Amino acid sequence: MSHPTYLNTTRRGFLGGTAAASALALGARARAQDAPALEEYTPEYLSAAEWAFVMAATARIIPSDGDGPGAIETRVPVFIDLQLAGDFGNAADLYMEGPFKPDAPDTLGPQSPLTPAEIYRGAIERIDAACTDDYGSVFADLAPTQQDEVLSALEEGPSTSGNTSDMAEDAGGAAPNTDGSTAFGLTPELKEFFSLLVQNTKEGYFADPMYGGNAGMAAWSYIGFPGARGSYAEWVGREEDYPLGPVSISGERA
Amino acid sequence: MARTDTKRDVVIVGLGWTGAIAGIELAKEGLDILALERGPDRSTVPDFKYPDVIDELRFGIRYGYMQRPKKSTLTIRRSLDEEAMPYRRLGSFLPGDGVGGAGIHWNGQTWRPQAQEYRLRSYVEETFGADAIPEDMTIQDWGVTAEELEPYYDRFEYMAGISGQAGVVNGETIEGGNPFEPNRSRDYPLPPLAQQPDSLHFADVARQMGYHPFPRPAANASAPHVNEYGMQLGPCNYCGFCARYGCLNYSKSSPQTCVLDALKRYENFKYRVNSEVLRVNLAEDGQTATGVTYWDAEAEEEVTQPADIVILAAYSIHNVHLMLLSGIGEPYNPQTGTGTTGKNYSYQMNGGTTMFFNDRQFNPFVAAGSSGMSINDFGMEQIDYAAEGFIGGSYMTCGHSNGQPIRGIAVPEGTPNWGAGWKQAVGEHYGHSTSLGSHGSNMSYRDCYLDLDPTYTDPHGRPLLRLTFDWKDNDICMTQFMRQRIEEIVEAMEPDSWQSSYKEDGATYDVRPYQTTHNVGGAIMGENPQTSSINRFQQAWGQHNVFVLGASSFPQNIQYNPTGAVGALAYWTTDAIVNQYLPNPGPLV
Numbered sequence: 001m002s003h004p005t006y007l008n009t010t011r012r013g014f015l016g017g018t019a020a021a022s023a024l025a026l027g028a029r030a031r032a033q034d035a036p037a038l039e040e041y042t043p044e045y046l047s048a049a050e051w052a053f054v055m056a057a058t059a060r061i062i063p064s065d066g067d068g069p070g071a072i073e074t075r076v077p078v079f080i081d082l083q084l085a086g087d088f089g090n091a092a093d094l095y096m097e098g099p100f101k102p103d104a105p106d107t108l109g110p111q112s113p114l115t116p117a118e119i120y121r122g123a124i125e126r127i128d129a130a131c132t133d134d135y136g137s138v139f140a141d142l143a144p145t146q147q148d149e150v151l152s153a154l155e156e157g158p159s160t161s162g163n164t165s166d167m168a169e170d171a172g173g174a175a176p177n178t179d180g181s182t183a184f185g186l187t188p189e190l191k192e193f194f195s196l197l198v199q200n201t202k203e204g205y206f207a208d209p210m211y212g213g214n215a216g217m218a219a220w221s222y223i224g225f226p227g228a229r230g231s232y233a234e235w236v237g238r239e240e241d242y243p244l245g246p247v248s249i250s251g252e253r254a
Numbered sequence: 255m256a257r258t259d260t261k262r263d264v265v266i267v268g269l270g271w272t273g274a275i276a277g278i279e280l281a282k283e284g285l286d287i288l289a290l291e292r293g294p295d296r297s298t299v300p301d302f303k304y305p306d307v308i309d310e311l312r313f314g315i316r317y318g319y320m321q322r323p324k325k326s327t328l329t330i331r332r333s334l335d336e337e338a339m340p341y342r343r344l345g346s347f348l349p350g351d352g353v354g355g356a357g358i359h360w361n362g363q364t365w366r367p368q369a370q371e372y373r374l375r376s377y378v379e380e381t382f383g384a385d386a387i388p389e390d391m392t393i394q395d396w397g398v399t400a401e402e403l404e405p406y407y408d409r410f411e412y413m414a415g416i417s418g419q420a421g422v423v424n425g426e427t428i429e430g431g432n433p434f435e436p437n438r439s440r441d442y443p444l445p446p447l448a449q450q451p452d453s454l455h456f457a458d459v460a461r462q463m464g465y466h467p468f469p470r471p472a473a474n475a476s477a478p479h480v481n482e483y484g485m486q487l488g489p490c491n492y493c494g495f496c497a498r499y500g501c502l503n504y505s506k507s508s509p510q511t512c513v514l515d516a517l518k519r520y521e522n523f524k525y526r527v528n529s530e531v532l533r534v535n536l537a538e539d540g541q542t543a544t545g546v547t548y549w550d551a552e553a554e555e556e557v558t559q560p561a562d563i564v565i566l567a568a569y570s571i572h573n574v575h576l577m578l579l580s581g582i583g584e585p586y587n588p589q590t591g592t593g594t595t596g597k598n599y600s601y602q603m604n605g606g607t608t609m610f611f612n613d614r615q616f617n618p619f620v621a622a623g624s625s626g627m628s629i630n631d632f633g634m635e636q637i638d639y640a641a642e643g644f645i646g647g648s649y650m651t652c653g654h655s656n657g658q659p660i661r662g663i664a665v666p667e668g669t670p671n672w673g674a675g676w677k678q679a680v681g682e683h684y685g686h687s688t689s690l691g692s693h694g695s696n697m698s699y700r701d702c703y704l705d706l707d708p709t710y711t712d713p714h715g716r717p718l719l720r721l722t723f724d725w726k727d728n729d730i731c732m733t734q735f736m737r738q739r740i741e742e743i744v745e746a747m748e749p750d751s752w753q754s755s756y757k758e759d760g761a762t763y764d765v766r767p768y769q770t771t772h773n774v775g776g777a778i779m780g781e782n783p784q785t786s787s788i789n790r791f792q793q794a795w796g797q798h799n800v801f802v803l804g805a806s807s808f809p810q811n812i813q814y815n816p817t818g819a820v821g822a823l824a825y826w827t828t829d830a831i832v833n834q835y836l837p838n839p840g841p842l843v
Contacts, residue, residue, distance in 0.1 A: 061672040068681045088316065095323035095342040097710060107764040108330060108339040148673065155671070198672050206659040207311040223684035225619055225659050228308040230493040230502060232620040236448040239615050249305045 035215065041078055044085035045117060052140035053124045054080055054197075060147050061201045068222035071201055071213075079204030079213030089117030102188035112189045116196055123186055123193035127154070130184040154184065154194040208249045217254040220246040255555035262288045265546055265561035267531045267576065270355020271817065272803035272824040273567035274509040274517060275413075278483065279828040281520035283836065288559065289523070289567075290548050292530035293321070293352030298510050302358075302500030310658045314498045317344050319359045321351040321569075328571060328719040329707040332763050334588060338720045340710050346764070347771040348498070349569045353527060356569060356771060357508045357817075361497040361623030361655050362473030364416045364507075365814035366407050366822075368635045369400035369436045371695075374645075374810060382640040388728060390700045392591075392598055393645070394809040397781040397790035400436040403822050406829070408439055410821035414507035415479035415487045417624075418442035418471035432468045434630040444476045447490065449653070452616045452688035453627040456652030459746045465629045470651055472624030473507035473817070483516035494656045496623025506623065528552060532714055534564055534580035536797065543582075543800045549714060562839075563799050563831070566777075567824075570806035571599075574704045574776035575719040577802070582794055583777075583787045588701045588722070594787045594795075596705050598698035598775040599721060600811040603646070603729040605756030606691035607740050608664045609749035616685055618657030626653025632739055634695060634813050646732035647813045648694030650740060659684070667753045690744055692736035692756070696729050698810040704776045725761045733757050772816050774808040779823075789843040791830040792823060798841045801827055 043051045054077045064070030071077070083089055100113040112119060128138040131150060135142055139150060186193060204213030206220070208228065214220065220227050227246035235242060245254050263285040266273045273289055281287055296302075296319075312318045321327075326349075329338035350356035370377040373395045378386050387393065420441040421431025428441075446469035449457075457467035474496065475487040490505040504511050517523055528551040535544045535558070545560035566573045574596055577583055583595035630636070634647030664687040665679040707720035737756045744752050780786025783795035792807055794800040803824050805816040812819060834842055 062677050063674050066674050066678055068677050070677075093317070093322040093324055093343075095327045095340050097340070099709065101337070101339060104337075104339045107332075107762060107766065109341060109345055109765045110343055111339055151672070201672070203311060203315060203660050207315075208309055211311055220659070222681055223659060223663070225657060225684070228305045230304055230308045230495065231491040232493065232617075233489070233491045235617060235620045236492050237450060237454070238617070239451040241615055242617055242620075249309060251305075 035075065038072065038075065038077060043081045045089060046081050046084065046120075049128065049138065050121065050124050051077065051081070053128065053138070056140040056142075056147060057151065057197060058201045058204075060144060060151055061198055062205055069218040071205060073215065074205055074213050074219050075215040076201050076204035076213045079207065079211050080200050082212045083200060083203075084117040084120055089115060089120075091115035102191070110192050112192060114189050119190055119193050119196060123184075123190045126186060126190070127184045151194070154186075157186075209252065210248065210250055217246045217248055217252065221254055255553075256558070257553075257555060258558040258560070261545070261560040261562070262286050263561065264288070264563045264565060265290065265559055266565045266567050267546065268292075268355060268566070268568035268572070269353045269509065269525055270350065270567065270569070271357040271509055271821060273355075273565070274357075274513040275821065275824040276565050276567060276803060276828050277523055277525075278513055278517040278520070279825070279832065281517060281523040283832055284522060287523045288561070289525035290529040290531050290546070290559070291353050291525060291527045292326075293527065295527045296352045296354050296358060296500065296510065298500065298502075298504060302502050302510075304502040307499055307502050308493070308495050310495075310660050314658055315660050317348060317498070319350060319352070319498065319500060320344055321349045325713060326572070327712075328575075328721055329710055330721045330723070330763075330765050332722070332724040334701055334722065338707055338722070340718065341765060345766040346769045347773055348768070349571070349771065353514070353525070354500070354509045358500045358510070359498050360473070360506075360817060362506050363624045363815040364411065364414065364418075364471050364473045364818045365649075366436055366438070366818055367400070367812040367814055368434065368633055370635050371812050372396040372398055372400060372403075374634075378639060378645055386639050386645065390726075391645070391728065392698045392700050394598070394698075394778065394780050394785060396779055396807075396809055397786070398779070398826070403826055404437070404439060406822040406825040407818065409825045410818065412443045413481045413483070414473050414512055414821065415444055415475050415481060416442050416471055416473055416507070417444040417447050417469075417476035419446045419469050421468060430468060432628070432630050433466050434633045434636060442471065444479055447472050447474060447476045447622050447625055449627060450616060450620065450625060451614065452611075453625065453653040455747060456690060456743070457627040460627075460629050460743060463743060463746060465631045465743075467627045467629050470624050470626045470628045470653070472622060474622040474624050475505045475507070481512055483513060485512050485516055487511055490622045492620050492622050492625070494619040494621045494658070496621070496655055526550070529557075530714070531568075531576060532556070532579070532716065534566070534576060534582060534800065536581060540581070541797065543797050563801070566800065566802045567804065570773050570776065570804050571704065571719055571721070573802050573804055573806040577777055577787070578704070578706050578719070579716055582800060583796055585705055586703050588703055591700060594778070594783075594785065596703045596776050597787070598778050598809050599702050599704050599723055599773070600696045600698045600775050600808070601723060602770045602772040602811055603648075603694040603696045603725070603733045603757065604692060604770060605694075605733045605737060605754070606689045607737070607744050607752055607754045608687055608689045609744055609747060609752040610664070610666060610683060610687045612682075612686055612750045614686060616654070616688055618654045618685055621655050621657060623655045625655060626651040632736060642731075642735055644728045644731040644735065645697055646695040646729060648692040648732070648736050649813060650690060650692050650736065652688060652690045654688060657685070664689070666751055690740050692733060692740060693813065693815070694729070694732055694736060695813040696811040697726070698775060699726055724763050725757055727759075730757050730759060730761055772805070772811065774805040774811045774816060777802045777806040778809040779807040780809060789841070791834075791842045792827040793830075793835075793842050795841075799839065801831065803827060
């Protein structure tokens, strides 16, 4: 089976035009250093404003301080951009036939008519607008403590049911620390945004580096996961740290 | 566009475990067979080869081997009053896709139900009185016995190369095995898997408490094995990528590793992929099937395929969907309790306790799908239902089947879901936790069933299947009982901390988090055409040339993973077709 086509763009974006053959010969650390700085990365899907939001939000979801790498060093924003540009973002596998009842109980599963990529777009626009109203600037330009406040408010709301689109529309721009059901005017169609963002951030942190994140396999090294080694028969029953570092699917080592 | 192809002796719908078993057993008889698989073809190479298959994002998270809801899904509601919503994104369960079906992506946990599970209603009435069964509980007997099925379990286990330790052989209890298992005629074909330190610690503590730990029976080969078809398994290398993945190592039993290459050598067997069966066609009098109609995706046309025998071997819920679409049996009516097609859907009641051992290293990535030590001291035959106030049972296992980081790293309760606290916690706790889980039965109920959705349709314009299901007090009571037993063992294991997750009073079914792909019932076997869809040979009561294989046959769910029973019943039925039906076609009961 062939890889989804967006993986080709992963390579192009990640390596910045470096010949893949020579890059594969390099160690993972060297390879990560060869990749263009995130500031120079040209997103496949996200607009400049959305890219700034995702950079800032993932930097708070998995921060760089403390033990272990953060989302920025592991290039999680690149992963998210490429996912949104591909089958995941386009809901290629999902049942997307109507009628849609986005305000159905959360426990019956996502019912939004929007694709994940559209949910990111719609939610970021509203959150940035609300941040501008309440704090005077878009999310990316807030202080980290303010950003954490916003993310915490998003995590709390919107409510699980009974929240019609019209009600949420009317509440657009509500202060982030008000009732979660109207936080940031996220309509039921957009209510999955925060859980998608956190999930995608963790995916980018821990997925194979070929998807654009987990640069240098640093997240695997941090927790002690050996990646794609795929053979541990000699280590069954041994209560000792596994001695070998991770390998990736393309054969990088760290 | 439409065409009609030449008649076959047998058409098989779906080429997973049951389709492959029926295929090879009937091919040996010289029958002209066509299997229709709606998904793509899949083989170990190239589809499961190293290293491409070791890709958690693509297969573990984006479900690369699963059915895409875009092509096939169902709607779900929790009560007769609720409006069903489409299962737009996979969550609670993951039906497999393509050749091999769910047999590709299982963990390989392979059990035999306890003897009384096949005659549950009779057992409860005889032992505890009919009053022990709540009014809305619709449990039934299967119409088969453990003794009758034993040779077919043996056949399946030796074909699939199961690794395990027998507990009861020819009436003799064997030390180190499960003393509560039904009697077996011989040991497993392969010795048990090696175990990790967390599982061994549990086994020591459980033994000290008077329980009977044993290695969980595994369709992960512990040693080389050649089966009756000449197919070869190699020893598992504990790669830690089992459930949701195809096996890169020819170690996990699957249609690919155990049957298909042998089956494909029969010139009288053919299979077509990307060929979705739309309906079973019935004769004008409705008493027999005349064949099937399927969508040939390559030719982009409907094909009528006549056949003398139709074997439904799709995933459980899809067998039921086809029966409802085709008029096989009367649709079940939850108000009146009449009709049988769609009746008695049930699921699996699981729970677990996570333990943190800060100074121990469990290397969770070193795992086979069915690694772990189990106890069955609280099995369905071990519990006094009258005293405890519920009907059911479970087995418990300590261990892990993978250490894949996206799918979840256990962190202590109170850890934030993101931010510095989350990052710190995953770094501290990866490799230093384990779990003791309860895998339990789920009874069947009057208002848990399958029918056709009134609103939503699939790409062929057919109504989607509609699932009505919720958790019930009886089963919540069962899992809370197991929680108490597990927490006693957990405390004796002396972890630094632990936390429990079990369904509690008032729990409702949440379709989002993965729970289990053990969806059973809907086309249940039984002794009476008024109360079951198929007879004890999995033959449709109303159409004698239609056989329905799979967990759709279970009248309520067993306490175990279903594949052992699904495999044994497939051999039981194909044996009946060969030795009873072919010489004298007609109702076998």
